[in-house]
Amino acid sequence: xxxxxLVIGPQxxxxxxxxxxxxxxxxxxVIDVEPRIGYVHRGIEKxxxxxTFVQGVYLAERVCGICNVAHSLCYVQAMEDICEVELPxxxxxxxxxxHELNRIHSHILLLGVAGELLGFMxxxxxxxxxxxxxxxxxxxxxxxxxxxxxxxxxxxxxxxxSKLAEDLRKVMDRxxxxxxxxxxxxxxxxxVRARTVGVGLLSRAKAVDxxxxxxxxxxxxxxxxxxxxxxxxAYEDLDFKLVSYEEGDVWARLMVRVDETxxxxxxxxxxxxxxxxxxxxxKPPRVIPKGEGFSVVEAPRGDxxxxxxxxxASTPDRVKIRxxxxxxxxxVCEMFKGGYIADIPATLVSIDPCFACTDRVAIIxxxxxxxxxxxxxxxxxxxx
Amino acid sequence: xxxxxxxxxSSLLEGVTVKPNRVNMVVDKGAHRRAIEAxxxxxxxxxxxxxxxxxxxxxLELTYNLWLYEAKIHVMLKTSLPLDxxxxxxxxxxxxGSTLYEREVYEMLGVIFKGHPNLKRLFLPEDWPEGLxxxxxxxxxxxxx
Amino acid sequence: MGxxxxxxxxxxxxxxxxxxxCNGCDIEVLAVLTPRFDVERFGILLKGSPRHADVIxxxxxxxxQVAARLKRIYEQVPDPKFVVAVGTCTLSGGVFQDCYxxxxxxxxxxxxxxxxxxxxxxxxxxxxxxxxxxxxxxxxG
Numbered sequence: 069x070x071x072x073x074l075v076i077g078p079q080x081x082x083x084x085x086x087x088x089x090x091x092x093x094x095x096x097x098v099i100d101v102e103p104r105i106g107y108v109h110r111g112i113e114k115x116x117x118x119x120t121f122v123q124g125v126y127l128a129e130r131v132c133g134i135c136n137v138a139h140s141l142c143y144v145q146a147m148e149d150i151c152e153v154e155l156p157x158x159x160x161x162x163x164x165x166x167h168e169l170n171r172i173h174s175h176i177l178l179l180g181v182a183g184e185l186l187g188f189m190x191x192x193x194x195x196x197x198x199x200x201x202x203x204x205x206x207x208x209x210x211x212x213x214x215x216x217x218x219x220x221x222x223x224x225x226x227x228x229x230s231k232l233a234e235d236l237r238k239v240m241d242r243x244x245x246x247x248x249x250x251x252x253x254x255x256x257x258x259x260v261r262a263r264t265v266g267v268g269l270l271s272r273a274k275a276v277d278x279x280x281x282x283x284x285x286x287x288x289x290x291x292x293x294x295x296x297x298x299x300x301x302a303y304e305d306l307d308f309k310l311v312s313y314e315e316g317d318v319w320a321r322l323m324v325r326v327d328e329t330x331x332x333x334x335x336x337x338x339x340x341x342x343x344x345x346x347x348x349x350x351k352p353p354r355v356i357p358k359g360e361g362f363s364v365v366e367a368p369r370g371d372x373x374x375x376x377x378x379x380x381a382s383t384p385d386r387v388k389i390r391x392x393x394x395x396x397x398x399x400v401c402e403m404f405k406g407g408y409i410a411d412i413p414a415t416l417v418s419i420d421p422c423f424a425c426t427d428r429v430a431i432i433x434x435x436x437x438x439x440x441x442x443x444x445x446x447x448x449x450x451x452x
Numbered sequence: 453x454x455x456x457x458x459x460x461x462s463s464l465l466e467g468v469t470v471k472p473n474r475v476n477m478v479v480d481k482g483a484h485r486r487a488i489e490a491x492x493x494x495x496x497x498x499x500x501x502x503x504x505x506x507x508x509x510x511x512l513e514l515t516y517n518l519w520l521y522e523a524k525i526h527v528m529l530k531t532s533l534p535l536d537x538x539x540x541x542x543x544x545x546x547x548x549g550s551t552l553y554e555r556e557v558y559e560m561l562g563v564i565f566k567g568h569p570n571l572k573r574l575f576l577p578e579d580w581p582e583g584l585x586x587x588x589x590x591x592x593x594x595x596x597x
Numbered sequence: 598m599g600x601x602x603x604x605x606x607x608x609x610x611x612x613x614x615x616x617x618x619c620n621g622c623d624i625e626v627l628a629v630l631t632p633r634f635d636v637e638r639f640g641i642l643l644k645g646s647p648r649h650a651d652v653i654x655x656x657x658x659x660x661x662q663v664a665a666r667l668k669r670i671y672e673q674v675p676d677p678k679f680v681v682a683v684g685t686c687t688l689s690g691g692v693f694q695d696c697y698x699x700x701x702x703x704x705x706x707x708x709x710x711x712x713x714x715x716x717x718x719x720x721x722x723x724x725x726x727x728x729x730x731x732x733x734x735x736x737x738g
Binding site: 113114276277278279280292297298360362364371373375377385386388390394395397398399 | 473474497499500501502504505506507508515517519521524526528547548549550551552553560586587593
């Protein structure tokens with residue numbers, strides 16, 4: 069049986085970004101994959117060299133609107149690393165709260181989208197309705213639903229008052245109960261399990277070799293979470309519990325996110341309990357001294373790191389950003405191999421890509437040169 | 453920290469403990485593979501955070517940010533390349549996860565990774581001019597604007 | 598107003614196209630479909646194929662790679678078609694204005710009928726933008 073080349077990309081009905089994969093397929097099984105990315109390449113690293121470190125926060129957080137708090141946090145931490153500033157305690161806890169709220173909204177977003185992809189439209193709608201409560205809290209805390217530039221070098225921009233703290237606790241308690249119910253759906257529903265268990269396998273050894281990160285690697289039994297091995301902000305004092313599953317399939321990766329959402333809710337409540345009073349920000353230095361700074365944070369999708377070279381001016385010399393999804397691409401290509409075409413959407417969504425796959429699948433029959441198109445509905449229906 | 457130094461031995465040009473869990477190691481251009489092999493065999497599982505290329509005007513500095521899981525140490529393995537000799541051996545056989553990172557450094561700065569299985573462009577559009585490396589300090593980006 | 602215009606007015610089907618954005622606008626566009634905001638009550642449905650769409654909702658600064666694809670998709674959408682540009686990036690390039698891979702504004706690639714500024718615009722603002730577009734259709738008959 070000769071192999072066919074199958075191109076997926078770059079447009080999709082749900083939210084994600086454009087990108088393209090070229091699959092080599094025999095029958096229904098995927099043999100090999102070549103990713104073609106770059107549709108979202110905006111030249112940000114170069115642009116950051118022309119921004120002062122205050123302006124840079126606005127640009128850095130727009131690398132990805134979903135995990136924007138993680139980006140702004142990592143960027144300011146990298147600069148604080150060069151300057152060696154001592155942060156006020158209260159700021160560290162506020163950073164944790166914003167960071168975990170960001171994680172919760174991102175995970176709910178992904179779980180809803182995964183539900184939709186598996187045909188579970190109701191789950192998508194229900195989860196996103198709950199997500200709106202989280203977005204309200206994010207807006208009250210940081211000033212905007214998305215892209216708030218909450219983190220600055222030296223601390224955070226806005227404080228929390230007792231009313232907001234009280235509301236946070238109430239909403240978190242309510243959300244916890246909802247998430248427990250959603251967890252039962254993901255863990256036990258036979259349709260969900262049929263589409264996710266045993267699909268998109270990634271062995272532990274491969275996960276380490278390919279340097280996979282985040283829930284992708286924690287779903288394969290690798291106990292690696294930056295909040296655990298290199299704690300930042302206030303995580304050392306918050307009794308953080310790492311979440312991991314052994315199975316290495318799509319199901320495991322989704323379950324990791326469900327449990328992490330529950331853990332995030334707990335972290336927020338613990339932060340509110342332990343947060344000391346005091347200033348939320350210190351006066352930052354005027355220039356970034358000569359030197360190098362490195363910061364790594366656990367963004368919702370995995371470890372995100374910034375490496376900054378300072379040159380003694382108000383703009384940095386070089387900023388290197390390594391985003392988690394980028395690190396997971398070799399891993400997801402590995403997961404596609406040996407699987408069915410129909411499993412492609414579920415596998416891709418399980419790494420929580422911060423760029424998109426597609427709507428339109430074009431099948432090019434190499435021999436006849438004939439092209440056919442499938443919608444994603446047809447693609448997913450074929451599986452079971 | 454000392455163990456890391458011992459492991460790298462004579463190829464280590466300079467080793468500095470920057471923070472309690474971060475070590476800066478500078479090695480010779482040809483020695484980076486040996487260094488990574490030695491680190492892997494002595495310290496077990498290694499995670500590559502990133503490969504950073506920086507145009508420092510008089511040279512190009514490559515930093516391999518490595519995390520040693522067991523020892524909980526971040527090793528910044530640095531090596532310098534002269535601007536007229538931008539080639540270095542690949543590490544994709546040692547750390548398969550480095551394949552895309554090396555492609556990015558190639559695409560943005562023009563460093564050739566010898567032995568890389570698929571050194572092609574990743575991000576830039578098909579009609580981007582050859583030989584224009586965006587992250588170099590002397591890159592003339594006005595011609596493409 | 599003819600029957601066809603009325604039908605068009607009552608249930609525009611949208612195609613969402615992300616031209617290289619940060620996803621901020623995209624998640625707000627998606628939030629518009631969810632129960633809190635619920636545009637389905639206006640008959641607005643998100644469609645996957647350009648052939649089924651009436652309105653293209655574009656987000657993101659247009660990167661060079663994507664510009665040609667956007668043009669192709671625009672051509673595939675059957676007439677009459679409308680384009681809504683969501684987010685500051687589509688208007689002018691936004692924060693990415695001086696980046697080397699970004700075109701300054703989607704109206705350099707396709708004609709735009711409605712602009713919704715914001716970084717990102719709130720879902721309420723996006724609904725307002727679409728409502729204004731419907732109003733424009735009504736006026737034009």
